[in-house]
Amino acid sequence: MIMGVKNSSLTLVSFSCLLLTLFLITVNANELGIDDETSYSYVVGAKDGPENWGNLNPSWRLCGTGKTQSPINIVDCEVNFTQSLADLNRKYHPTKVVLKNNGHEIQVEWEKGEAGGIIINGDEFKLLQCHWHIPAE
Numbered sequence: 001m002i003m004g005v006k007n008s009s010l011t012l013v014s015f016s017c018l019l020l021t022l023f024l025i026t027v028n029a030n031e032l033g034i035d036d037e038t039s040y041s042y043v044v045g046a047k048d049g050p051e052n053w054g055n056l057n058p059s060w061r062l063c064g065t066g067k068t069q070s071p072i073n074i075v076d077c078e079v080n081f082t083q084s085l086a087d088l089n090r091k092y093h094p095t096k097v098v099l100k101n102n103g104h105e106i107q108v109e110w111e112k113g114e115a116g117g118i119i120i121n122g123d124e125f126k127l128l129q130c131h132w133h134i135p136a137e
Contacts, residue, residue: 012092016108037102089119092127107131 038057040048048056054064095114100107109129117126 009090009092012094016097037104040104086121090116091119092116101134103134105131105133 038060040053040056043049044051046052052064054061093114093116095111097111097115098109100109107129108131110127112128113126115127117124119125
């Protein structure tokens with residue numbers, strides 16, 4: 001059973017990576033017609049740099065005040081290892097996806113609830129989307 005889950009997950013990840021690669025080769029943000037995206041950069045000290053992201057767009061307010069955005073500084077001595085957690089039960093299903101490239105990130109969106117998800121301690125978490133920042137990641 002474990003081997004089947006691993007193979008299924010590996011197949012899903014491999015297929016997603018293949019689709020992402022093909023998408024990157026054939027599409028760019030200009031072809032998608034995205035021209036109303038708020039400009040930002042990763043250049044520290046720039047007018048639109050990381051320290052100013054929270055002020056660039058009202059919906060990005062948490063970028064200036066939030067405490068949980070990535071990257072998160074994980075301090076080894078503060079990590080709590082919990083042995084009481086149950087097994088991670090993965091239940092993914094093949095389904096249609098939408099790939100988006102807005103010039104700042106590549107995003108994969110699965111049909112709502114159709115791709116399955118994981119169950120941790122009885123709580124189900126649905127696979128809805130994942131994204132990579134470009135050109136940073």
